[in-house]
Amino acid sequence: MKAAVVAVIAILAVIAVFAQPGQAVSCGQVDAALVPCISYLTGRGGDSPSPACCSGVKAVKDMAQTTADKRGCCSCIKAAANRYADLKDAAAQSLPTKCGVQMDIPVSRTVDCDKIN
Template sequence: MASFTKLAWVVLVCMVVMGAHNTVQGITCGQVQGNLAPCLGFLHNGGAVTRGCCNGVRSIVSNARTTADRRGVCNCLMVAAGAVRRFNTYNAQALPGKCGVYIPYKISTSTNCNSIR
């Protein structure tokens, strides 16, 4: 329970800091991370993806309409992935498919967001 509380605080701090400083056209890092908050269980442990998680993923994808949006979302995801202590790359990369959406890059701490179109 303590590790989940700590993780929630890390996500919240990232949302506040990144939301204030990194606004992309139409979507902020705070919105990206807030939409992904219901996905933390899956990102850590795998298993079933919740409806709330998939709704958040779909919201991110539908709001990232331009190249700048997609690059901004990618950068937000990299920051979030780096802040999550037990980030599981395999689960993160499986998440879009489990929610029935396509993201044109890998969700990873090493993704080159500038290459996204």
Template sequence: MEGKKAQYGLRVMLVAFALLLACNTMAEAITCNDAVSALIPCGSYLIGQGGADPSPRCCESARALNRMASTVASRRQLCECLKQTGPSFGVKPERVQHLPPFCKIDLSMPVSPDVDCSRVA
């Protein structure tokens, strides 16, 4: 029961945060709101409360997010968004690094909390 409450709480927090970001993010091909919303199915995995691997639904969502980031500007914006929001949600960097290879996502940017998003191509 505690796990379900935590997962529900995380989802509510992610949605509320996404709505706040939508009000403050400039319109681009992809917004921080889009990114946070797309990764909701990955929430419990990314904070270490899910299983050892991401769920199929998480992988589908992460692949869709990757497809949405189709321009250099959108990839840089996505990079900044995830770099800033991840720590506030308690996202574990090792979980983020495991996600692309497990879900078979070819990223054009490194997965690291120290990435310089201005250099993302």
């Protein structure tokens, strides 16, 4: 049941991105897309991210098309990462690669988002 709710939230976030072209990316959209990744990132979800998590990572990549969007997504990801004291840095850094997504946005608590192009 919980997975279904998370999937619905992720889908709604993606729909919201496409329904409002030209709007800035919100942290709510980024957070909703990455909610399925929390168990993997905190070490409670096994050695691989779930398909729902990887779909969320791909959705964030699709949201971040401009430099401003990339920096905005980065700030949202950084803030979200800092909310989880048990976040595993190695899992966060490997997340895009494990999902087969090449991201310009690092998943990190310490990244300087202003340096992203």
